[in-house]
Amino acid sequence: GTNESQPNNEQESNTEDNNAAEKASENDLLAKVKDEGELLIGTEGTYPPFTFHNDKGELTGFDVEIAKEVADRLGVEPVFMETQWDAMFAGLDAKRFDMIANQVGIRPDRQEKYDFSDPYITSAAVLIARTDNDNVNGFEDIKGLQSAQSLTSNYADLARSYEAEIVGVEGFNQAIELLNSKRVDVTINDKLSFLDFKKQKPDAPVEIVATHEDAAKSGLMFRKGSESLVEEVNNALQEMIEDGTYANISENWFGENVLE
Amino acid sequence: MKTVLMQISLKIGLVKMYLNSIFTNPERLERLTNIAESSLLPLLKGAIFYTIPLTLISFALGLTLAILTALARLSGIKPLEIIARIYVSAIRGTPLLVQLFIIFYGLPTVGITIDPFPSAVIGFSLNVGAYASEIIRAAIQSIPKGQWEAGYSIGMNYQQALKRIILPQASRVSIPPLSNTFISLVKDTSLASMILVTEMFRKAQEIAATNYEFLLLYTQAALIYWVICFILSIVQGRIERRLDRYVSK
Amino acid sequence: MKTVLMQISLKIGLVKMYLNSIFTNPERLERLTNIAESSLLPLLKGAIFYTIPLTLISFALGLTLAILTALARLSGIKPLEIIARIYVSAIRGTPLLVQLFIIFYGLPTVGITIDPFPSAVIGFSLNVGAYASEIIRAAIQSIPKGQWEAGYSIGMNYQQALKRIILPQASRVSIPPLSNTFISLVKDTSLASMILVTEMFRKAQEIAATNYEFLLLYTQAALIYWVICFILSIVQGRIERRLDRYVSK
């Protein structure tokens, strides 16, 4: 009877209300972020010097500082959430994060599924080999050799274009580990990460053999449909570049400006 | 044969060389000891604030779930039995990592968002519940039917016989396999790092990421796990001995 | 109470919406079906060429090791017992992932370099050996002493009694817990991806790395694991029934 249909109606109307609210926040992520005063940022936390923990255990790094500055300029609190590479994407999809700051390269296949900010860093690709390996002197030499690459990185495509045999790895650290243990011959990787590694382990028997002229650009990454937020973030980035904040951060981490 | 022997002695030689190189290279040794020392506290914090509470809470909840599931399996009520069977099969049949992913990253897409720690607790509890239910079911079945009947014959009902007669005896039988599950759980908590819980293994990864001494940090974490498991197995021994007091050795 | 109910009905509403949005959003649906279809074959290949052989080989070797370890534990020879104890404790007490890392990334630093697949086999076999040895030990101990004595009394020696009388009976007791270990192993092989074995889970990661549908791919992999485990549990049931032929139900 009527008694039974009562809660039913209530439920439906309720769902609709929420429906509307949901749509609003979906359409305007920026409004949601400003509303809650928090920007949820996904990052690995294990990728120095971009995102890692310092001696005191605090999360820091180039990407972290950039993201903090961006949040500042949006007038919200940055909240970092750390996880593994694959979980980071899943987390963005699941709306656990609003944005990812983790040196994610801007690539067409990613742009299919995600939005990117304007590039905030350009890094050179370098070819790394063991010091005792005299046979590798340039990118042309790696044909048929085993190269350790993150499957999701631009560097993998680069290695493929020189006909190296790809050995898939989780990230920079694992690539170096494989190189060290003579399980692979080379890796093409990010110059800045490698420099940081050498700083930590100066006597590691690996070195840069060659630097590639094509440079890769990275951006902050968002779910599709975050246009309003992306726009605001781009504005913030632009401001940072113009008022010298960006240059400061960059000098601090790399001793040079890494924008271009 | 001879070449194999030669190879082995060669390998042993290399191992010696490596260890020598560490112990005769004071800088390297110092670096390693420094790192080991300074990382001990963060690792222990990870263990005490996350690994251990996560393990204990999940095990307690999981055990409750396991008893209910075991009873459902043994209830003779078909629908309950089928639900219990599907639950156990689905959980045991799929990797824990995927289960955690689905709870943490999958449920939000259907509108259910749970925080990292509770998500981990749910995932691990469901897991323990499935594995332990089989252990408890077997343990209950291993108690002779005569014990139920003795309970009934002095007027007990099902619940009373279960609680007073069967479960206390079943617990004795099931302590060794349950502690297997418990020990596995301690280590499985390392997967919680995938859903943002900064437990001990995650701490090890974080520290290693800055100094690139992965082997050292992982070994250190492994040793802490071992200590925890070792303490657990001592506790297990105590409980077993306590429960064995009514059995001739 | 009422608010809880409302919340639940709200959640159900949201789930409906989500499913609707997938099924009424033809583009999204098509993308997902396409990915699922095209990834099925690579996943199956990963399962057939890596996951399954890795599981079978490691289980066979691990079981042999387990029997030897169990016998060492029961031998009454102190040094053997202690070695067996330490082995079991070290393996059960530390995470499998760390063991794999030490074998694959650690041993080369002391001059021993083993390829990915054999490294994985070694790691998993050692693991199965430790866990299963406890099961087998318990199973052997569960066979009444009278069975050994009956064997001796018709003139058998230790080996003969063990092989002909004890192990066949112990195998019956240990099938259910061993198949637990086996099923765990199937899923644990996913960790081999960390040491470059391109088994099924690694394939799923690779594919997801290009289309970023991690949840979909992981769920798909989970379903394949489930199918494998389901087939295994059917086989387990058959074996149990075969071995039960000499026991009244």
Add this chain to the structure above:
Amino acid sequence: MITIKGLTKKFDDLEVLKGIDLEVEKGKVVVVIGPSGSGKTTLLRCINILETPTSGSITISNSQLDFSKTVPKKRISAFRSLTGMVFQSYNLFPHKTALENVMEGPVIVKKESSANASRKAEQLLSKVGLGDKLHYYPFQLSGGQQQRVGIARALAMEPKVMLFDEPTSALDPELVGDVLKAMKDLASEGMTMVVVSHEMRFAREAADEVIFMDRGIIIERGAPEQIFSTPKEERTQQFLQMIQ
């Protein structure tokens, strides 16, 4: 005290009890004998409703259960409390001491105070000659002692009828005596008892009636001397020859 009418019990297709009619007066002791598989245990279990009979009725004191209808669980519990059962394999609770075994029923089922139940349990255990073993676990007791704890445990629920299923057949010969003595004491106190046992001595000395069962029916009944010395039926004769 007990009236059984047309009691049958089927396991699937196997009819184990084929219509048992039996009356036992208050204070009488009935000994049931018969070959293995004849249904003696099943009969006792039906009286204790550990098995649900297929048809027939059982009356104890003034309570009647009629098994042509389905009987509600509540009534079974109440009915069961009229009888106490002593098992061939004792079935003591191994995780409880002798005292705790006896207290368990009064405390958990009857909700008696622990102090009260403990006092009563002590008395009962003393009565069966175990006043000095109160805090022993079953594994620390001989078979005969365990069986006497089993008797005390059943008595603690103050049943109207005691049922014994081969209470001495698992015992070493020289331990049998103590258990039989406890049973004889009980009989002489006027307890109504149904005893499945092949102990001729007990039957001769304590039974008011001996019943011979075979293949699910009562073949013959009578005073012990009559059955043992001049059985009427051929099957009874054959059986007595086999076991003597």
Add this chain to the structure above:
Amino acid sequence: MITIKGLTKKFDDLEVLKGIDLEVEKGKVVVVIGPSGSGKTTLLRCINILETPTSGSITISNSQLDFSKTVPKKRISAFRSLTGMVFQSYNLFPHKTALENVMEGPVIVKKESSANASRKAEQLLSKVGLGDKLHYYPFQLSGGQQQRVGIARALAMEPKVMLFDEPTSALDPELVGDVLKAMKDLASEGMTMVVVSHEMRFAREAADEVIFMDRGIIIERGAPEQIFSTPKEERTQQFLQMIQ
């Protein structure tokens, strides 16, 4: 056939056998009786070397083992094959059929051909009245049938002496007869036998001598009639009263 001299057996501090001297001539049947815990089982197990005696010597046929020295494993195996043991709880191999149980020793230990062993096993099983149960598993057999398989299994190794440890005490009363018959047949064929049993009928009909043991020593020995009707020792009298 058997000569035992000064046999003692200690479990830790507990001396269970305190110097047993015993001779059994070829073809004779000796029945051992005594209270529980008196060491009867331990004596049989020592003869079968399932327990290693603490001191003393055992001679069977022409083989002697002296336990004041340590005895090599090889010799134990050889010595054990001179005796066949039948256990109270049968101890059949549950995963093998009756035939396989009997064949196991000849095939695995004596390395006989499977065909030969099978033929012999069939004969032995027929002899104990189980010619129609060759392919039954133990759980499909009654206790009495299982025990007869146990006898056949021991006989298949062609021992010089058969040892029986309470072979009928776990059996239902009406199943005892068949096992005793198989044992009597064996006795009448001239097998040397040592039997621990309280079955008076068997002792009266088949024993050449009855031995009464208590607390690890032999108290009294003699012809069955003598021991049962006019025992000399008080402890023997007491014991016989208890069990009769």
